Amino acid sequence: MAQLGGQGQQVLILPEGTNRFLGRDAQRMNILAGKVLAETVRTTLGPKGMDKMLVDGLGDIVVTNDGVTILKEMDIEHPAAKMLVEVAKTQEDEVGDGTTTAVIIAGELLKKAEGLLDQDIHPTIVAMGYRQAAEKAQEILNVISIDADDRDTLLKVAMTAMTGKGTEKAREPLAELIVSAVKQVEENGEIDTDHIKIEKKDGASIEESALVNGVVIDKERVHPGMPKKIEDGKIALLNSAIEVKETEVDAEIRITDPAQMQAFIEQEEQMIRDMVDKIEDAGANVLFCQKGIDDLAQHYLAKAGIMAVRRVKKSDIEKLSRATGAKVVTNIEDLTFNDLGQAGSVAEKKVSGEDMIFVEECKDPKSVTLFVRGSTKHVVDEIERAVDDAIGVVASTAEDKQVVAGGGAAEISIAKGLKEYADTISGREQLAVAAFAEALEVVPKTLAENAGLDSIDSLVDLRAAHEKSIYMGLDVFKGEVRDMYRAGVIEPKRVKKQAIQSAAEAAEMILRIDDVIASSGAGKEPDMGGMEGMGGMPPMM
Incomplete structure (x- = not known):
């Protein structure tokens, strides 16, 4: 709405009922949405992560700790939160695992950006710094990754992906089936995971799952x-x-x-x-x-x-x-x-x-079936999701032939490298690069929190251990810092690469928004998914 000169005549540009948020209000609201969404899935990260029970309008229940499943099942209205859901979906499509990691890194990047905006650093400078940091992070990732694609490595990658997803007691036999399936459908070094069919049936124990060569x-x-x-x-x-x-x-x-x-x-x-x-x-x-x-x-x-x-x-x-x-x-x-x-x-x-x-x-056969069993429908559904993730990471490792140490080791290494890189940059972008480095530390921090450990002590121990070895990560079962590569906690390089890249790009895009114009639609009340008055996100659920 605007007024013409001194005549006091109103000119309507946007239709009545349109919601509009400008400048800092728009940024704060979008950042808040991203932070709340990241907090929602944060407790599911790692081997000791908790599960979510999602109940839809028909009363159907989904019990899972798979990040992308949680975000898909939630009825999310907020436009900025929907952008983070896209991050999880892309991660799922490209790699098959690391969806929760990608979303919590994006949420933490937005949280750190809020602190920089409060110091009157322009959003464009923050976005530029984040872009530089993301590029540097990929370089560091290339340095710390390990070349490996032997069967033993693939088994460890599969077991790491399935840990904490209801498949612990049958991790090893399932990993054997998954690696055999991926190797069977491999053609000329390429693996199409669509050729591995997952057929599930309840009424039996997980151990009765089998690989059908057909x-x-x-x-x-x-x-x-x-x-x-x-x-x-x-x-x-x-x-x-x-x-x-x-x-x-x-x-x-x-x-x-x-x-x-x-x-x-x-x-x-x-x-x-x-x-x-x-x-x-x-x-x-x-x-x-x-x-x-x-x-x-x-x-x-x-x-x-x-x-x-x-x-x-x-x-x-x-x-x-x-x-x-x-x-x-x-x-x-x-x-x-x-x-x-x-x-x-x-x-x-x-x-x-x-x-x-x-x-x-x-x-x-160039197409095989994993016949997955479980005691009840909800159990077998969750096992299917765990197996699907494991197939994705094993296929990624077999194709790229590069892995990194798990347990937060890769994130701590990249954060350490980015902090050193930040010192070489002049200008305000330096603060954004340092903030990006701190944001990556949310992964080991969350792993510690979810395991009931002190996150600050764990982080300090990890930083100290990384002065000696880049493979040091957090063993949440023993509650101590140890060499994760030797412990067999290994993840594909592609999982980390995609998670950091997509989280950084989503955070950049959200930070560059300074005006949100929400149309009310034909004859409807405007629904901003709890955006009025920056009320946050309750209507998501």
Whole structure:
């Protein structure tokens, strides 16, 4: 709103009901949102982190300490807080782990920036200093990283990722399964984790989880007369329906004689019969169809001794193709013996009261299934998230072949290097670089707090230990500083690289905002997610 000269006439620029926050108010409000969000997930960090119980509008419960899951499940309204949720999502997509670390570093960067803004340092200078610090941090990270990609290192990386996520008692067997799965799908040094399917079922202990050299599909045979198990399976993959097609255009068939009607029905039956004969002639004894299978076709397939499964997901069809070597056929007329895939065993098994199809004993499959078990639904869901994170970090390590010591060792090393770097910079950016260094120390500090240790004492001990070795981190189980590389607490370099980079960029972007204009929308009351009066974040939950 503005006034023209001395006439006192108002000019409306923004519609009525629009919320606007300017300058320091906007900055303080956004910083507060970031800090509150970081505090929310902070208690979940590390092996002794706590869990959150999230209840949605329908009463469904999620119990987890996985940062990105917590942030996705929370109903977050605040625009600046949503930007930090994006940091966690990017971290999850790129690496698979380190989501909580990324968010708490971003929150701490905003907290430190607030102190600098109170000293009348311009936000642009803080953002510039943060950018310089982030670049330098990546250089230091390259220096302190260790080259390693042997199986033992991959196992340690997997176990580190799963510690504190409800999988402790079965860490070692699960790590073995995960490393074997990642190694199996590796092609030309590249690993696509989408080719590792995680199938979960409750009703058994974690130790009963298994790696299937093939694909597990949550479906059943279409006809009870079909064989339940087939040895030496010849597998056909079809992405068209086995049924009489409707005509493409509107058509009318006039039948004037009952005999014609019978001939018409017989002709339809013969078309179905020909389709089944085609599958049988190709030599297939197992059929996976992406679409429907007609009731009559089911009968003929059962008579021919062919096990058939219908309405299989497209993603599962692709995995079956990679696992068995079968080609996906669109037109049933084109099906030949060369299109078939092979599996040592295809069987329908009952798991927790539900039928599932196990395609096993495939020869050098490029798609495998981790069959995860747990005692209850909530337990198996959390184990699945832990396994998913571990797959991501093992794949990152196998690709980059570089790791860093865990337990806060990497963050302390980078912070130490940044403090030395800050002394070489003239101008106010020096303060921003030093603040960035202090912000990174939030990781070991939080690990100590979550383990019930004194965070200040732990930090002082860590700094002193780093004068001798860059691998010294905080062992939260023993409550002491020790060489984390020797202790087997190892993380991929990519986790740290991505977390620092995305946290720094998100903090920079939030700091450069000096005006928040929130439209009320058509006929709605303006909702700033608790932004009025800088009220913080309660409406997030």
